[in-house]
Amino acid sequence: MASHKILLVDDDEDILDLLEYNLSKEGYLVETAMNGKLAVQKADSFVPDLIIMDVMMPEMDGIEACAEIRQNPKLANSIITFLTARSEDYSQIAGFDAGADDYITKPIKPKVLFSKIKGLLRRNSTQESAVQGSSSMFVDREKYVVMQNEVEISLPKKEFELLALLMSRPNNVFTREKIFASVWGEDIVVGDRTIDVHIRKLREKIGEDYIKTVKGVGYKFVDVEG
Amino acid sequence: MASHKILLVDDDEDILDLLEYNLSKEGYLVETAMNGKLAVQKADSFVPDLIIMDVMMPEMDGIEACAEIRQNPKLANSIITFLTARSEDYSQIAGFDAGADDYITKPIKPKVLFSKIKGLLRRNSTQESAVQGSSSMFVDREKYVVMQNEVEISLPKKEFELLALLMSRPNNVFTREKIFASVWGEDIVVGDRTIDVHIRKLREKIGEDYIKTVKGVGYKFVDVEG
DNA sequence: GCTAATATTAACTCTATGTTAAGTCAATAT
DNA sequence: ATATTGACTTAACATAGAGTTAATATTAGC
Numbered sequence A, B: 001m002a003s004h005k006i007l008l009v010d011d012d013e014d015i016l017d018l019l020e021y022n023l024s025k026e027g028y029l030v031e032t033a034m035n036g037k038l039a040v041q042k043a044d045s046f047v048p049d050l051i052i053m054d055v056m057m058p059e060m061d062g063i064e065a066c067a068e069i070r071q072n073p074k075l076a077n078s079i080i081t082f083l084t085a086r087s088e089d090y091s092q093i094a095g096f097d098a099g100a101d102d103y104i105t106k107p108i109k110p111k112v113l114f115s116k117i118k119g120l121l122r123r124n125s126t127q128e129s130a131v132q133g134s135s136s137m138f139v140d141r142e143k144y145v146v147m148q149n150e151v152e153i154s155l156p157k158k159e160f161e162l163l164a165l166l167m168s169r170p171n172n173v174f175t176r177e178k179i180f181a182s183v184w185g186e187d188i189v190v191g192d193r194t195i196d197v198h199i200r201k202l203r204e205k206i207g208e209d210y211i212k213t214v215k216g217v218g219y220k221f222v223d224v225e226g
Numbered sequence C: 001g002c003t004a005a006t007a008t009t010a011a012c013t014c015t016a017t018g019t020t021a022a023g024t025c026a027a028t029a030t
Numbered sequence D: 001a002t003a004t005t006g007a008c009t010t011a012a013c014a015t016a017g018a019g020t021t022a023a024t025a026t027t028a029g030c
Helices: A013-025 A036-046 A064-073 A089-098 A111-125 A157-168 A174-182 A196-208 B014-027 B034-048 B062-071 B088-100 B111-126 B157-168 B174-186 B194-206
Strands: A004-011 A029-033 A051-055 A079-085 A100-107 A137-140 A145-148 A151-154 A210-213 A219-222 B004-007 B030-032 B050-054 B079-085 B102-106 B137-140 B145-148 B149-155 B211-214 B218-221
Touching: A004 A036, A013 A029, A013 A111, A029 A036, A036 A051, A036 B030, A051 A064, A051 A111, A064 A079, A064 A174, A137 A157, A145 A157, A157 A174, A157 A196, A157 A219, A174 A196, A174 A219, A196 A210, B004 B014, B004 B034, B004 B062, B014 B030, B030 B034, B034 B050, B034 B062, B050 B062, B050 B111, B062 B079, B062 B102, B079 B194, B137 B157, B145 B157, B157 B194, B157 B218, B174 B218, B194 B211
Parallel strands: A004 A029, A004 A051, A051 A079, A079 A100, B004 B030, B004 B050, B050 B079, B079 B102
Antiparallel strands: A137 A145, A145 A151, A210 A219, B137 B145, B145 B149, B211 B218
């Protein structure tokens, strides 16, 4: 298996160096960022499997960065772990709300960190590796366009992000909750029918059969034979 | 969604009571054990999603119990979390080595505990979830389908949850009460025949032989040779 | 063979989702 | 500055089909 990619985010360069050194030695591909803003950018290009991020940072704090990263459908499979001082209970809770998967307490004990990372990545890797997109359709984020049998379909932002999210894991059901969290953001509230309308428009544009409703659960993208 | 199952392990009855009360109130299915040895047994029959276990216990300590539980393939998907006094770093490390996934520090802050549990369980149900149970059939919660000999069977929500519950412990009889509690929720009341009808529909879809009626007791899922 | 528990079927209800059209807003063009 | 356009949301109503009920038949266990 290709090495796992880890993105480290902390404003303390010493910590970054220490962790980068040790994790690289363990065989991970490591990149770093010094604040939340850079982290969001780097995450988008690097597409890490795991993001380890300090909560307190200048420019943009971890919570905010986490929320932004969770918007990015490309990063739906990335695990986000916070670094927090031992008793910052507030940030722990806020972190989970923002979409974090776990947190690690400071001071960091390398052994604890390593076994934790191993555990987290093990979880994630069982699913992975299966397919990437589907045969007759794929998402081109650069051109911001969806290719369907050699034909470019250009979509408005919300429709694009929604379709990209669904296509990030074909056959996987995404609950309305998750769709909202990912495409709109945890805190934005929109009406109940908004998703339906976007789904309708997508179905009009790409065909009726690609997006399947799982009533009471959510929606999923299924690839149809073209 | 069917409730998550949590196994609490601690030698302090007060803590057990407190946690059990609060977690039950949150909608979890909770069972308890007073020492590591009992925990291992109970885990085997109960198959909890999450085990919260004190490190220091008589009879068999948490580390040892954790190691034993990790041997049990049925419990591959169970998350194990330790309860530790704030600075027992030794036990944290030993705990991770033994296969624990996380730890919670005492004294326990309910708010922290709940968000942590939510986070852990969410991680468990989004990331892994696949596989479970028997050879010729398994539940894939991510795709929200049941795989039967390479064939996807998609089911409506209630039927899916019901089958998933029965399959979570093949050969184990689930009483009607437990099925109601788990699939419908403690407070929702529906007629007596509702379960039967769902069972009927399931049998139509997956075959007559998988779900066996135990008259006067309940239903169980048995794996048949395919 | 009786009896209570479960099976079966079809009809019914109700809720989640589908659909359409109109409204709001921001970006761009005139 | 004003008009235009299209993305996005909302609201109102329609619909499907999941879920439930009720009535009747069947079965297992005593």
